[in-house]
Amino acid sequence: MTDRRRSRTLLAVLVLVSLVLLTVDYRQREGGPVAAVQRGALAVFGPVAEGFATVVRPVGGFFGSIRELGSLRERNEALSADVEQLRRQQVSVADLQRENDELRAQLSMRDRLQVTTTGASVIAQPPSSVERSVLLDAGADNGLAPGMAVLNESGLVGKLVEVTARNARVELLTSPSAQYGVRIAGTGEEGLLTGSGAEPFTLNILDPEAEVEAGAEVVTTRFSGTSIPGGVPVGVVEEGAGPATRFLRVRPYVDFTRLSTVQVVLDFPRQPTELPTSEQVPLPEGPRPRPPAGGGGGGSDR
Amino acid sequence: MTPRLVMMAAVGVTALLLQTVVMPVFSVAGWRADLVTLTVVAFALADGPETGARYGFVAGLASDLLSGGSSLVGLTALVLLLVGDGVGRLRPYLAGTALAGEAAVAAGGGAVAFALYGVVALLLDLRQFTGTLVVQGTVASAVWNLVLGPVVCRPVAALSRRFALSDTPSATAGSPSRPW
Numbered sequence: 001m002t003d004r005r006r007s008r009t010l011l012a013v014l015v016l017v018s019l020v021l022l023t024v025d026y027r028q029r030e031g032g033p034v035a036a037v038q039r040g041a042l043a044v045f046g047p048v049a050e051g052f053a054t055v056v057r058p059v060g061g062f063f064g065s066i067r068e069l070g071s072l073r074e075r076n077e078a079l080s081a082d083v084e085q086l087r088r089q090q091v092s093v094a095d096l097q098r099e100n101d102e103l104r105a106q107l108s109m110r111d112r113l114q115v116t117t118t119g120a121s122v123i124a125q126p127p128s129s130v131e132r133s134v135l136l137d138a139g140a141d142n143g144l145a146p147g148m149a150v151l152n153e154s155g156l157v158g159k160l161v162e163v164t165a166r167n168a169r170v171e172l173l174t175s176p177s178a179q180y181g182v183r184i185a186g187t188g189e190e191g192l193l194t195g196s197g198a199e200p201f202t203l204n205i206l207d208p209e210a211e212v213e214a215g216a217e218v219v220t221t222r223f224s225g226t227s228i229p230g231g232v233p234v235g236v237v238e239e240g241a242g243p244a245t246r247f248l249r250v251r252p253y254v255d256f257t258r259l260s261t262v263q264v265v266l267d268f269p270r271q272p273t274e275l276p277t278s279e280q281v282p283l284p285e286g287p288r289p290r291p292p293a294g295g296g297g298g299g300s301d302r
Numbered sequence: 303m304t305p306r307l308v309m310m311a312a313v314g315v316t317a318l319l320l321q322t323v324v325m326p327v328f329s330v331a332g333w334r335a336d337l338v339t340l341t342v343v344a345f346a347l348a349d350g351p352e353t354g355a356r357y358g359f360v361a362g363l364a365s366d367l368l369s370g371g372s373s374l375v376g377l378t379a380l381v382l383l384l385v386g387d388g389v390g391r392l393r394p395y396l397a398g399t400a401l402a403g404e405a406a407v408a409a410g411g412g413a414v415a416f417a418l419y420g421v422v423a424l425l426l427d428l429r430q431f432t433g434t435l436v437v438q439g440t441v442a443s444a445v446w447n448l449v450l451g452p453v454v455c456r457p458v459a460a461l462s463r464r465f466a467l468s469d470t471p472s473a474t475a476g477s478p479s480r481p482w
Binding site: 003006007010011014015017018019020021022023024025026034035037038041042045048049052053056 | 366376380
């Protein structure tokens, strides 16, 4: 009976103390003595908990890892997706770098040829795999016109054959229907270059007596009726040829399977096929002018 | 008396440290086991209502003081002393149902403790408690304590027997009336 009374008394006292603490803390909160005791208790318990955590955290981490085994696959997949995305971003950065390098090289080519160009991107390959043309994202609105030469950093790509307001189609140098006037850069031997699809170009040397060495560079030459500037690199002769051989194989500089950006030459005039009559200079009246003394071959009046 | 007090303090501090450092790792949907309440239930089951109430009050007060201002000091103490006293009074009815009884009482004690705390917190507009949160927490506490009840109660009971008061006649019989 005494124990029961003591137990009840104890319970009542503890409840009373709890209620008093509750009331004091509820009424005073941050500024009260209970809050001060609370801060002191935290100051003591904090380092203890920190030390305890140092000891047991690896153990807890181990068991936590076991518990997370089920979700590890999902997290792994999510992380793999992130890695793939980052890899794609890296690739796109590399692509931008490559494009930047291409454009810089194309500008260098433009400066060397002393022409005005406008840049364009290749936006589509032809639907047919045998068709040798590409579509550009620039057109008449950008100053493009049929016949204009198209270059990239490696050399001549082709010429425009169709132009709309916003797009243009380039007939590639590889097209069998295209023919360009070219010359051997080192010797000046001229010829006609014809595309052969996926095969190297065919070069028809005009001079049947000419000798061309393997590795000779082939560049464009001004040709009547075209807007192709002279001196644009085209390719190299694969095999040398003597007087008996007129048709040579020329390996192109341009990789036609990897065209992404090109430059279209805007200001190179079409070479005339005939001299316009209205612009011809009339014959001078009076005696023909004498050639300068000592000049020329057989111009002397001795 | 002193070794027993030290033992109970050690149990309480260990429970608090595990509760604050280790248990967050094992939380399920944000709910974790309440080891402090479990030790209150364990001491109450082992030694009776008086020990349960005293230990519950001290352990609850320690929890309140270490709550960092998120709890009203005295609230957990009040709740746990009532749970300790109530569980201790149930002890005579649990004879012969050791494992299932411990688990059931631990689950019930945890549920009551959380529900009581939640209701008072709602009344005092404390910590933005909501009715849904109280119900969820009550169920979660019951489930956690159901699982961990025997795991905690058995060692605590063993410690209580090991550090029983030798000057109390009933202590030697395994049922001390005033163990603390």
